[in-house]
Amino acid sequence: MRFVLYQRDYCHLCDQALAVMAEARVPDFDSVWVDDDAALEERYGVRVPVLRDVRDGRELDWPFDAATLRLFLAQTP
Template identity: 65%
Template sequence: MFILYQRDDCQLCDEALALLAQARFPAFDPVFIDGHPTLEPRYGARVPVLRDAAADRELDWPFDVAALAAFGQGNR
């Protein structure tokens, strides 16, 4: 299961979403961290962050299509 941690009104998050679409990345759950008591302190300065919950690993911004492809292949 993939999760994209993001914020409202985040230009970098919008760029990450566009790259995910361009890379035809597998389905993911968007999670907005704004105001969340544990996620905002953990991810606030790092968003967008793509998390592979099954493999307990994360891909921090900046990433590109090649990095997304490699990250998506990592759990297969």
């Protein structure tokens, strides 16, 4: 998968991000939960949800809207 959404269990902001991602028609992506991983917890902490493009390492932190998300998706390395 090109995109990964870093998120937490029971995260209302993550739920909102998923709704915006559906609105922007984000292609298939992986979900990674940071709760049980000390390294991810340290890296992402309170930043979640974060959408990461694994090809170039770009990250889009919450909050984002559909227009911002579409721009992020359109950028290519």
